[in-house]
Amino acid sequence: MTLRRALIPGCVFALFSLETLAQDASSTAPAAETQTSAPAAAPQPDVTPSPAAAAPAPAAVRTVRGRVADRLTNDGLPLVRVIIKGTTQGVETELDGTFTLPNVPTGPVTLLFSSQDYGEREVRVGANQRSVEVALENIFSEEMVVVGRASEVARKNLANSVASVNAEDINRAPSQTVDQALQGKVAGANIQSNGGAPGGGLQMRLRGVSTINGSTAPLYVIDGVLVSDVAIASGVFAITESVTGSNPNATQDNQVNRIADINPNDIESIEVLKGASAAAIYGSKAANGVVIINTKRGRSSEPQFDVTQRVGMYTLANKIGTRRFESLEEAREVFGEVAEQYFVPGRRFDHESALAGRRDLSTETLASVSGATGNTKYFASALIKNDEGIIANTGYEKQSFRLNLGQKLGESVEVNVATNLVHTLGQRGLTNNDNATISNYMVLPYAPEFLPLEANAEGVYPENPFLRNRANPLQTAALVKNDEDVWRFIGSGDLTWHLWKTDAHHLRVLANAGVDRFQQENTLFFPPELNFEPLDDGLPGSSLFGTSQVRNLNTGLNLVHTYRPASRSLAATTSGGIQFEERNIDSVYIVSKNLNAGQQNVDSGTVVSLRHNRSLVRDRGYYVQEELLLLDERLTLVGALRGEQSSANGNPNALFLYPKLATAYRVPSFHPKVNEFKVRAAYGETGNQPLYGMKFNGLRATGNIAGSPGLVGTGIAGDPNIKPERQREVEAGVDALLFGGDVVAEVSVYQRNISDLLLQRALAPSGGFTTQIFNGGALRNRGVEAMLQVTPLRGSLEWTSATTFALNRSRVTDLPVPAFLTGGFGTSLGAFRIEQGASATQIVGNAGVDENGNPIVRKIGDTEPTFRMSFTNTLKYRDFSLSFLFDWQQGSDIINLTRLIYDGAGTSPDFTTGGRERLALRRTHASAYLEDATFLKLREVTLMYQLPREWVTMIPAVKSARLSLSGRNLLTFTGYSGLDPEVSNFGNQAIARNVDVAPFPPSRSFWTSLDVGF
Amino acid sequence: MTIQLTKKALVGLCTVLGLSGCGSMDVPDLNNPSLDDFRERPTRPAVLTATTGLLVGHRAGVAALNGYVAQLGVIGREAYVFDPADPRSVEELLGPTLDPGGPAFGGNHWTSPYLNIRNANALLDALNKVPNTPDPEKEGIRGFAKTMQALDFLVVVNTRDSNGAPIDVNLPIGELAPIVGKDAVLERIAALLDEGNAHLGNAGDAFAFQLSPGFAGFNTPATFRQFNRALAGRVAVYRGLYPEALTALSQSFLNPSASLDLGVYHSFGTNSGDTDNGLISVNIFAHPSTVTDAELQDDGTVDDRVGRKLVRLSAAASAADGKLSSQWGFRLYTTNNAPVPIIRNEELILLRAEANIGARNFGPAADDLNFIRTTSGRLAPRLDIDETNALDELLKQKRYSLLFEGGHRWLDLRRYGRLDTLPRELDPDFAPHERFPIPAAEMNARK
DSSP, rough: HHHHHHHHHHHHHHHHHHHHHHHHHHHHHHOOOOOOOOTTTOOOOOOOOOOSSSSOOOTTTEEEEEEEEETTTOOOOOOEEEEEEETSEEEOOOOOOOOEEEEEEEOOOOEEETTTTTTEEEEOOOOOOOOEEEEEEOOOOGGGEEEESEEEEGGGSSSSOOOEEEEEHTTSSOOHHHHHHHHSSTTTTEEEEESSSSTTOOOESSSSSSSSOOOOOOOEETTTEEEOOOBBBOOOOOHHHOOOTOOOOOTTTTTOOOGGGGGGEEEEEEEEEOOOOHHHHGGOOOTOOEEEEOOHHHHHHOOEEEEEEEEEEEEOOOOOOOOOOOOOHHHHHHHHHGGGGGTTTOOOOOOOHHOOOOOOOOEEEEEEEEEEETTTEEEEEEEEEEEOOTTTTEEEEEEEEEEEEEEEEEETTEEEEEEEEEEEEEOOSSOOOOOSSOSSSGGGGGGGGTTSOOOTTTSOOOOOTTTTTTTOOHHHHHHHHHEEEEEEEEEEEEEEEEEEEEEEEEEEEEEEEEEEEEEEEEEEEEESSTTHHHHHHHOOOOEEEEEEEEEEEEEEEEEEEEEEOTOOOOEEEEEEEEEEEEEEEEEEEEEEEEEGGGOOSSSGGEEEEEEEEEEEEEEEEEEEEEEEEEEEEEEEEEEEEEEEETSSSSSSSSSSSEEEEEEEEEESSSSSTTEEEOOOEEOOOOOOOOOOTTTTOOOOOOEEEEEEEEEEOOOOEEHHHOOEEEEEEEEEEEEEEEEEGTTTEEEEEEEEOOOEEEEEEEEGGGEEESSSEEEEEEEEEEEEEEEEEEEEOOOEEEEEEEEEEEEEEEEEOOOOOOOOEESSTTTOOOEEETTTTSTTTTEEEEEEEEEEEEEEEEEEEHHHEEEEEEEEEEETTEEEEEEEEEEEEEEEEEEHHHHHHHHHHOOOOTTTIEEEHHHHHHTTTTTGEEOHHHEEEEEEEEEEEEOOHHTTSTTTTEEEEEEEEEEEEEEEEEOOOOSSOOOOOTTTSOOOOOOSSSSSOEEEEEEEEEEEEE | OHHHHHHHHHHHHHHHHHTTTTSSOOOSSSSSSSSHHHHHHHHHHHHHHHHHHHHHHTTTSSSTTTTTHHHHHTTTEEEOOOOOTTTTHHHTTSSSSSOTTOOOTTTTTSSSHHHHHHHHHHHHHHTTSSOOOOOOHHHHHHHHHHHHHHHHHHHHHHHHGGGOEOOOOOOTTTTOOOOOOOOHHHHHHHHHHHHHHHHHHSSSSOSOOOOOOGGTTSSSSHHHHHHHHHHHHHHHHHHHHHHHHHHHHHHTTTTTTSSSTTTEEEOOOTTTOOOGGGOOEEEEEEEEOHHOOOOBBBTTBBHHHHHHHEEEEEEEETTTTTTEEEEEOOOOOOTTOOOEEEEEEHHEEEEEEHHHHHTTHHHHHHHHHHHHHHTTTTOHHHSOOOTTTHHHHHHHHHHHTTTTTSSHHHHHHHHHHHHGGOOOOTTTOOOOSOOOOOOOHHHHTTT
16 A cells, blocks of 8 residues: 555656656657658558659649548547658648648649558548548558568458457456456457456457367467466465365466456557467467567657546446245254244345445556657556455555667667566455355355344454354455465567668568566465364464466567569568577465464464475477568468477477468459458467476475375376477458448458377376376367458447457367366266367266166256357547447356355255255256356446547646546346356366356446546 | 678577577476486485385375275264265265265275375385395385385275275286285285285394384384284284284284283374374264263263263254264364374284184183273173174274274174164165275276
């Protein structure tokens, strides 16, 4: 808290001084107003400036003034080139979009407006006309998209489906994390939260299941740095006993995957490479797709200073409800004679609201400055965010500081540096499965509505008479702390050296280096006053302290050569390079029990246990890539080959090759309404590295008996020849731009075959090993993705609408081992089974008994949705704009064990009408607790009002101001009986999602924001 | 491109290449010592801790809430486990079927002992390669390892009984040993104990490795042999080889004038990396028949063993819709580092009585039984013990003397075909389980 108070003025001061500095510098440097030569390589296919067409006689000239603005937002567009067609004469627009073009002939002329992001537009200016207003549309097809480690291509030439999301779309409604901000915005990306806890914990799955035992995280690349998305357990399982000795993976701790730390407001654009055909150049880390994030850079010459203040709150979005006890007899039937002491007719408590009904004020303050001075471009930002969770002692804080600098060193060298320092504090509360009956929704079923749980005047919480451990959920929420502190530094530097630049040739070296270093500290505290503390193990008070040191390093060197002969008959980009990467995780956990006087320090306990876990992986990669634009840029051909070595493989020196081939053809317009029509096809391969340790045969050296160390076997046989899984993907699609950009459509179909799966074979335990790791088997995904963006209305009322659609089907095509269960709680409750010929995400369960009384196990559901769709709409009228995003999942199933716990306790809201039958049915049919996960969510709503310029400019220094009201996850339409159909007790999982066990309840958030530009 | 530029480019290239060379690609296992190294290039310290490791491995499945003592205790109606988090401790252990697919219940007591049998075999193989270790030390380790292996096999055969078990399991990964019958398993156990005994005879005066405090008094080769022979006596009784049993027991630490608690124990601890005694769980209750079936002392108080081992709780606990209920807890294990017996003097005296009954020496048997009745139970001696009732009396004394120490009641009743005498509170149709099934994981791998 004190840190935050100190940081706010500090960072504001720093930004102001930076701005002053920038202004000083820019006032001495002449503003570049009349540049006509484009920087870098903005495409200008149709305008070939002809020196022959000289300016007419100087006698008849005029000056044309005007403004270029974004068609949707009416924001002025800087740096748009304005050229009199047929000449080289032109200017660039100012920061506010205005321009002044002198010496225009008096006769009718055509002005050509062009910009990298907005494409080109010709505007006819009549004779004697002296002013012009131009609205440009963000032209989808001209946007540059990354296609390699060091090269990019205009979207219209792209041979893959690559989804892009820009800053505007990402930050329309405030989000805590980047993955949350992306929900519903990318066709083929199924992004779902694992629970409602503040501060992240979302899984992004691109194009279905890519592995069974390998890594499930997509590769995140921020400004060229490979950034860690690792999810590290808090260690709470030491108290909740959710993990027993036989299952050392602490997957039920409601972990946060660490991409959550990134400040979404810093992001300029996100590109999602969904499958191997696009991501092959990232090799064996790209099997789950690649998310490329670019942060904001300084652009205009004048410093732009923006401040945003947001105020909002989180509220409980959904409750399970509880059984209504109408009479003492009813209560006694469930809870026995002891219920008599507590049952008072007509007295009822709403424990869920008491637990999760907090509505404290949340705030977010953002400040940024960007600009350019001389040869330096800069962007700096600060974020201070404090979200209060709906349960006591939960919430999310984030402080982020970023400085991005770009510097030109002479004519041929550019250097960019990006630095980001983030601190996040996730207060996660006590949720998910536990075997100690202490987490919120494990205890609530045993807290009937007639039982008082509130603390008395002295702050003493009553014991729960219906649980042997006496746990009171209100007390647990009030006293237990589960804090996750992360300090993170992400720094990257890249250097571009233009070695050779002529009209036809451009040879450049790109070198980059990056570091992602963070420390995650988990401090969990269970004070001895807790009702359950002395009873669970006889050791009152527990304190946990975990620290994980994570360090990712990567360096790369790329050589890129572009050849564009004067004839423009082709453009060829050849690139090649090498990369080195290192990923290091070092985690230490301390669990201390029987705390002296309830002191939290871990040295105050008498029973202390430690765990230490390390991993280190080093990779080397090499690649070559060729991109060819032929036939007047109508035909794109891309070929690439990546070779990779990794220390995680059995043989660290073995080179694994990942090829890629792609082509696209822009069909010449066959109808005046068809502006662009492209067919494309691509093939590519990626891998999924073995996890660290899969190649080793180890002994466990952590055990001892009364102080004497004892070395024992692990029971797991590693594979010294383990190698990466291999994914082969074929993708084909059609893109079209119709009606002058009013309709944009993309359709892709794909098939991904994944072979050499990282599998675990169950061995006969009598041999002394239980599992053996090996490569084998194969699975397949097939799917369709579509995107349609239309602008049905233009004029004073503008309406744009975007729809995405995706469906995926998986199948295990080859399995060299017998069908096996992977995740879940066994077939009596529903479990996931990998089985040849079946969907990889099928849920199997007991379905009756055979003639011998043995359970029959068969498929009862599948977590794969029938399809996913989303609808984004923006309506704009004058200075108002309204946007909303609906996210729809059709199909998919959930194993709802929270409902089982309520039924088991006899307190589910429909216990008398449905719960009893469910309990009876479950003895033979696991489907009793399987539910449909179809939902339609109103993810985002934003109503924005651009304050009139004449008002805001009355305030000194203010250039623009915008007021908005927004909300996230405001409405959910679903038939699911649980808290939220987005749920995963086991966190991010390759297969075993959609298991609902006492999750953190979901929340809605409401925000009021004021954005001010200086 | 000028030469100057080319030079610069080369310098840049070399810098990056140099950076990329900054770490070796050969990253070792940072978390665990290598099993391959232990097999190929064992060191003396590793061999010594691997020897102690056999105690850690053997203890793994003993004192958990779903461990050997608790589960065999429940099936033998010595105890109840009412675990709110897992109804299988009632529904499965007292229900109609032990499910071989559940590793914590029907499939239990298999993986863990076999893992430790593999540990012992790896250790015995490593002994042939380890340097700097004198032969007597090696013999001591061999004697110890084979004794521990016998104990692990005993867990397997006690739970699987006539289902049998594989014994020639020191094979490369993936190769399967055939499942042999119960008698062959017991024969192997006896052979391991005999071989261990022979090794211990050549083991010098002291062990090179550390034993747990549970071996106090039995931590030299000479005294450890008495423990080895005690186990041999138990196994001989199980095999019905009574003269051999009496011989073995005579070489054991059986001593009527010593404490009945003299013996060898599993040790537990709460230090990091140690295992605590889960039998202190509040979810474990004594079976009420333990109290109702007990004899009374002359002064009308109940059998002293009941008084010593059980405690009356303030309120009764119940499960399964009230069909099971108990107001008694155990006070055998009061702290989370309380030791659990492996074998102790009281059992040896009773084993001698059992062997004598088997050998039809009813007089000596009656003497030993009355010794236990009077010293352990503070009951009056029975003067009427003869051929007709000696076995009944033996089983009753074993029940109370070895209560909740390792499933003795269930094992003894099964050996004499008397499981039907156990009560069936959950459902009269659910006969007490006779044996655990061979786990599904084992059978699946054999398909």
